[in-house]
Amino acid sequence: MKPTVHDIAARAGVSLATVDRVLNRRVGVRAATRDRVEAAIGALGYSRDVAAANLAKGRIYPLTFILPTNDNSFMRDLKTQVEQAAVRSATERTRIGIVEVPAFDVPALCDALDAVLADRPFGVAFVAIDAPEISERADRLAEAGIAMVTLVSDLSGSARDHYAGIDNIAAGRTAASLLGRFLNGRSGSIAVLSGSMLVRDHRERLEGFEAVLAGEFRHLRVLPVLEGRDDPIVAETVLAGAFAANRDIVGVYSLGAGNRGLVRALKARAGAKVAVIAHELTDTTRAALGEGVIDAVLNQDAGHEVRSAIRVLKAKADGLAVIAAQERIRLDIFLRDNLPEAGTMGE
Amino acid sequence: MKPTVHDIAARAGVSLATVDRVLNRRVGVRAATRDRVEAAIGALGYSRDVAAANLAKGRIYPLTFILPTNDNSFMRDLKTQVEQAAVRSATERTRIGIVEVPAFDVPALCDALDAVLADRPFGVAFVAIDAPEISERADRLAEAGIAMVTLVSDLSGSARDHYAGIDNIAAGRTAASLLGRFLNGRSGSIAVLSGSMLVRDHRERLEGFEAVLAGEFRHLRVLPVLEGRDDPIVAETVLAGAFAANRDIVGVYSLGAGNRGLVRALKARAGAKVAVIAHELTDTTRAALGEGVIDAVLNQDAGHEVRSAIRVLKAKADGLAVIAAQERIRLDIFLRDNLPEAGTMGE
DNA sequence: CTGAAAGCGCTTACAG
DNA sequence: CTGAAAGCGCTTACAG
Numbered sequence: 001m002k003p004t005v006h007d008i009a010a011r012a013g014v015s016l017a018t019v020d021r022v023l024n025r026r027v028g029v030r031a032a033t034r035d036r037v038e039a040a041i042g043a044l045g046y047s048r049d050v051a052a053a054n055l056a057k058g059r060i061y062p063l064t065f066i067l068p069t070n071d072n073s074f075m076r077d078l079k080t081q082v083e084q085a086a087v088r089s090a091t092e093r094t095r096i097g098i099v100e101v102p103a104f105d106v107p108a109l110c111d112a113l114d115a116v117l118a119d120r121p122f123g124v125a126f127v128a129i130d131a132p133e134i135s136e137r138a139d140r141l142a143e144a145g146i147a148m149v150t151l152v153s154d155l156s157g158s159a160r161d162h163y164a165g166i167d168n169i170a171a172g173r174t175a176a177s178l179l180g181r182f183l184n185g186r187s188g189s190i191a192v193l194s195g196s197m198l199v200r201d202h203r204e205r206l207e208g209f210e211a212v213l214a215g216e217f218r219h220l221r222v223l224p225v226l227e228g229r230d231d232p233i234v235a236e237t238v239l240a241g242a243f244a245a246n247r248d249i250v251g252v253y254s255l256g257a258g259n260r261g262l263v264r265a266l267k268a269r270a271g272a273k274v275a276v277i278a279h280e281l282t283d284t285t286r287a288a289l290g291e292g293v294i295d296a297v298l299n300q301d302a303g304h305e306v307r308s309a310i311r312v313l314k315a316k317a318d319g320l321a322v323i324a325a326q327e328r329i330r331l332d333i334f335l336r337d338n339l340p341e342a343g344t345m346g347e
Numbered sequence: 348m349k350p351t352v353h354d355i356a357a358r359a360g361v362s363l364a365t366v367d368r369v370l371n372r373r374v375g376v377r378a379a380t381r382d383r384v385e386a387a388i389g390a391l392g393y394s395r396d397v398a399a400a401n402l403a404k405g406r407i408y409p410l411t412f413i414l415p416t417n418d419n420s421f422m423r424d425l426k427t428q429v430e431q432a433a434v435r436s437a438t439e440r441t442r443i444g445i446v447e448v449p450a451f452d453v454p455a456l457c458d459a460l461d462a463v464l465a466d467r468p469f470g471v472a473f474v475a476i477d478a479p480e481i482s483e484r485a486d487r488l489a490e491a492g493i494a495m496v497t498l499v500s501d502l503s504g505s506a507r508d509h510y511a512g513i514d515n516i517a518a519g520r521t522a523a524s525l526l527g528r529f530l531n532g533r534s535g536s537i538a539v540l541s542g543s544m545l546v547r548d549h550r551e552r553l554e555g556f557e558a559v560l561a562g563e564f565r566h567l568r569v570l571p572v573l574e575g576r577d578d579p580i581v582a583e584t585v586l587a588g589a590f591a592a593n594r595d596i597v598g599v600y601s602l603g604a605g606n607r608g609l610v611r612a613l614k615a616r617a618g619a620k621v622a623v624i625a626h627e628l629t630d631t632t633r634a635a636l637g638e639g640v641i642d643a644v645l646n647q648d649a650g651h652e653v654r655s656a657i658r659v660l661k662a663k664a665d666g667l668a669v670i671a672a673q674e675r676i677r678l679d680i681f682l683r684d685n686l687p688e689a690g691t692m693g694e
Numbered sequence: 695c696t697g698a699a700a701g702c703g704c705t706t707a708c709a710g
Numbered sequence: 711c712t713g714a715a716a717g718c719g720c721t722t723a724c725a726g
C-alpha cells in the first residue's frame with residue numbers, strides 16, 4: 001500500500017499536524033523534529049495525494065486570462081476555449097476570469113496587468129505584446145508570486161513561467177519551405193501580410209520565412225511586409241494595393257489573422273494563380289483550402305493552448321511538475337487532404 | 348457554494364446512504380424515496396465531486412495494454428509511453444499492466460484478449476488486427492463490461508468504445524498530395540512500402556493514397572504494394588528488389604515502419620533523387636529528413652495516444668464525458684523546417 | 695428499504 | 711513548538 005501521512009506520523013513518532021507542517025514547509029518545527037519526519041518520508045517513499053489535499057483545503061485556483069478584442073476568428077476561438085474551460089471550473093477547481101483589452105495596445109495591456117497585480121489571483125495567462133513596459137509588469141507579477149503563462153505570443157527575456165504557443169520561427173520556415181516547393185522554380189515576388197510587427201509571434205514567423213527563402217529559394221523576392229492589423233478590412237486593402245503595385249507576385253504568406261480580407265483580395269485579383277500559405281484553420285481558411293484559393297494552412301490549436309495554460313498554472317500553484325511533452329503546442333499543417341471534420345478540432 | 352450530498356440529504360429528508368444509493372443507481376430504494384432524492388438533486392443542480400468519490404472508494408483503475416513486439420522505433424516508443432504512464436500510476440489512480448504479443452499474429456492476439464477477459468480489468472487498450480476472430484473477442488469484452496480502446500490501428504465494426512489513433516485515410520491522401528506536388532509534373536512509378544495488409548491502418552493509408560493519385564496525379568503509376576512486415580531487414584530487401592526491377596521509380600511512400608531499411612535501400616540506389624514520404628518521426632527518419640533523403644514525415648504522437656487511451660478508459664469507468672477535442676489524435680506533418688527538438692515530442 | 699457511523703488522505707483552527 | 715479533533719465530499723459495511 002502507498003504510504004500516507006499516518007504512516008509517516010507513526011514512524012516519526014509525531015502527530016499528523018507536524019507531518020503536515022514539514023510536508024508543506026511551514027515554519028515552527030524544531031530542526032530535530034523536522035529531520036525525523038523527513039527521514040520517515042524518505043524511508044517510506046511517500047508521495048502526496050494531491051486530490052485529497054485539495055479536498056481538505058477546499059482549494060480552488062483563481063486564474064485570470066487577458067485576451068485581445070480583435071475581430072478575427074482565431075481570437076474569438078481562443079476566447080470560446082477559455083469560456084469552455086470556465087464551464088469546467090467546478091470539476092477542475094478553478095475560477096476563471098476573463099479580461100479583454102484592445103489589440104496591440106501596450107498601455108491597455110499594462111493596465112490590465114496592474115489590475116491583476118492588485119487582484120492577486122493564483123495565476124495569469126495573457127497574449128503578450130513584446131514591449132519593455134510589459135516585461136516590467138511581468139517582473140512585478142513574478143515577485144508577487146503570481147504564476148504567469150504567455151499565450152500565443154511570447155514575451156522576450158521575461159519572468160513568465162511558461163509559454164503556451166507554437167514555435168513561430170519554425171512556422172515561418174515551414175511556410176517558406178512549402179511555398180518554395182509548391183512554386184517549384186517559378187520566380188517572382190512574394191507578398192507577406194502580417195498583423196503587426198509589435199508582437200513577437202509575427203516577427204518570428206517573418207524571420208523564419210525570410211531565412212529559408214534567402215537560403216534555399218533565391219529566385220523568390222520578398223516584398224516589404226504589409227501590416228493588416230489582424231483586421232479583414234485593413235488586410236484586404238493593403239493586399240489589393242500590393243497586387244496593383246506588383247504584377248509579378250507569385251506567392252503570398254499571410255502570417256497573421258484577418259484572412260477574410262486575404263481571401264477577398266485573392267478572389268478579386270486577375271491573373272495566374274498565386275501560391276498561398278495562411279495561418280489558423282477557421283471557417284474562412286477551411287473553405288479557401290477546399291476551393292484551392294489557399295494551398296496550406298498552418299494552425300495552432302487554441303483549445304490545447306488554453307488547457308495547457310491552465311494545467312501549467314495549476315501545477316505551478318501546487319509546486320507540481322507537468323508532463324513536458326503534453327504541453328508542447330504543435331504546429332499543425334493542413335492541406336485540402338487532411339482537414340479534420342469541422343468542430344472536432346482540439347488537443 | 349456548490350451543493351454536496353449533505354444538501355441533497357437535508358432537502359430530501361433522507362440519509363447520506365440513501366442519497367448515495369440514488370446517485371449511484373444502486374437497487375433497493377423505494378420509488379417514492381428515489382423521486383424525492385432526484386427532485387432534490389435537480390433543484391440543487393448537484394454535480395458529483397469525482398475526486399472525493401474516488402478517495403472514498405479507494406478506487407484504482409486496473410488497465411491492460413496489449414502491444415506488439417515489433418522491432419521498430421514507433422512500437423518501442425509506444426511501449427515507453429505506456430511505461431511512463433505506469434510510473435504516474437500513483438497520482439493517476441491506475442494500475443497498468445503491459446502484455447506483449449508477436450506482431451500481425453491473430454491467434455496470439457486472441458489469446459491475449461481471452462486472458463484479459465479472464466482477468467477482468469476495468470479497461471483494455473490494444474493495437475488491433477482487423478480480423479473477425481478479434482472482433483468476436485471485442486464483443487465478448489464489451490459484454491463483460493470491460494472498457495475497450497483500440498490503439499494506432501482500429502477494428503472494423505466492433506464494440507470498442509473508442510479509437511485512439513489518427514485518421515489513416517487522411518494520412519494516405521496527404522502523402523499523395525505532398526508527393527504529387529513535390530514531384531511537380533514529373534511522371535513515373537511510385538513504390539509503396541507497407542508493413543502488412545492485415546492491419547487496417549496500413550490498408551487505409553493505401554486507400555487514401557491511391558485515391559488522390561488516381562484523381563489528381565494520373566501521370567504517377569502506383570506499383571504493387573510491397574510488404575516489409577514493419578521490419579528493417581525485410582523492408583530493405585523488398586524495396587531494393589523494386590528499385591532493381593523498376594528503373595522509372597520517381598517516388599516512394601513508406602506507409603508502415605522499418606524505415607531503417609527504407610533509408611538503407613534509398614542510399615544504396617543510384618540515379619536521380621526520388622521524392623519520399625514516410626511515417627513516424629524517429630531518430631532514423633529525423634536524420635533522413637535532415638539529409639534530404641526523406642522529404643516529409645507523417646507522424647502520430649504515441650505519447651498522446653497512450654494518455655488519451657487512459658483518459659478515455661477512466662472516463663468510461665466513471666461514466667464521465669471526455670473533452671472530445673482533446674482526444675482527437677493529430678496527423679503531424681514534419682518537414683526539415685519544423686522538426687521539434689529531440690525528446691520534446693508529445694501532446 | 696433505510697440510517698448512523700466510520701473512514702478515504704489530507705489540512706486546519708484551536709489549545710496547550 | 712506540538713498535538714487532538716474536526717472536517718473536506720463522498721462511500722461503505724453494518725445494523726435494524
